[in-house]
Amino acid sequence: MPPQEPDRPAGSASTEASVLPPGRAPSPAAGRAAGSVPHAAPALPVDPTPSATTVPLATPAIRVPGSHSARTTVPAHPSRASGVRDLVAGHLRRLRLPAECVDDAVLATDELFVNALEHGSPDRGDTVTVTVECGPRELRVSVADRSSALPGARTAAGAEESGRGLAIVAALTDDWGVAPADPGTRGKKVWFSMVLQGEP
Numbered sequence: 001m002p003p004q005e006p007d008r009p010a011g012s013a014s015t016e017a018s019v020l021p022p023g024r025a026p027s028p029a030a031g032r033a034a035g036s037v038p039h040a041a042p043a044l045p046v047d048p049t050p051s052a053t054t055v056p057l058a059t060p061a062i063r064v065p066g067s068h069s070a071r072t073t074v075p076a077h078p079s080r081a082s083g084v085r086d087l088v089a090g091h092l093r094r095l096r097l098p099a100e101c102v103d104d105a106v107l108a109t110d111e112l113f114v115n116a117l118e119h120g121s122p123d124r125g126d127t128v129t130v131t132v133e134c135g136p137r138e139l140r141v142s143v144a145d146r147s148s149a150l151p152g153a154r155t156a157a158g159a160e161e162s163g164r165g166l167a168i169v170a171a172l173t174d175d176w177g178v179a180p181a182d183p184g185t186r187g188k189k190v191w192f193s194m195v196l197q198g199e200p
Contacts, residue, residue: 068095068134076121076128076145084113084130088141091132097139101194104172105139108192111165112143120145120187131189134196142179142191150178151190 070091074080088109092102109130116128129144151166169176169192176192 069132071129071131073127073129076117076126078117080128081110081113081117084128085110087130088132092134092139095134097134097196101139101196105141105194108169108172108176109141109143111168112141112190112192115151115165115190116143116145119149119151120147137196138193139196140191140193142189144181144185144187144189146187148181148186148188150188 070087072084072087074084085106089102089106092105097105113128113130121128123146126146131142131144133140133142166176173192174195176190179189179191181187181189
């Protein structure tokens with residue numbers, strides 16, 4: 001059993017970020033129906049859940065030379081949305097992806113993150129993990145939360161603000177769906193993919 005981290009005073013900060021190993025590329029989305037559930041990906045290290053009495057900070061994942069993937073885990077809190085957007089935008093710009101692709105990926109990630117906060121993080125102290133994987137032909141972003149409830153697209157009525165998230169994701173990306181949580185963790189991963197015209 002790993003040693004427990006000492007208690008932190010309320011309001012203290014901690015950081016968690018990790019990077020996927022070099023050479024890991026997402027599987028092609030060709031032929032996959034929207035909303036399909038692909039096979040579970042190999043297990044990734046599980047980031048510890050923060051204390052329920054604090055909202056720790058999270059630093060963007062550090063890109064390793066030769067790696068086109070990055071991952072970060074943040075508290076399930078609205079204040080972390082801007083940091084998630086910055087992580088995705090910064091990582092994709094370093095890979096020299098077209099500005100339009102970066103903008104669409106950032107917006108789609110933001111929609112999935114907001115959905116994870118609203119529908120996938122029922123408990124105080126929950127975390128959300130964002131993974132960016134960029135291969136030669138495909139960009140794939142997944143947002144993992146602690147709820148096993150599957151998301152469903154619905155039509156928002158009139159001036160209703162909620163209910164449009166997955167429709168926006170579908171409009172901006174080439175494919176999206178739901179994958180099982182990594183082994184040893186609970187919840188699910190909601191992902192989207194975008195076909196790239198050239199190598200990153």
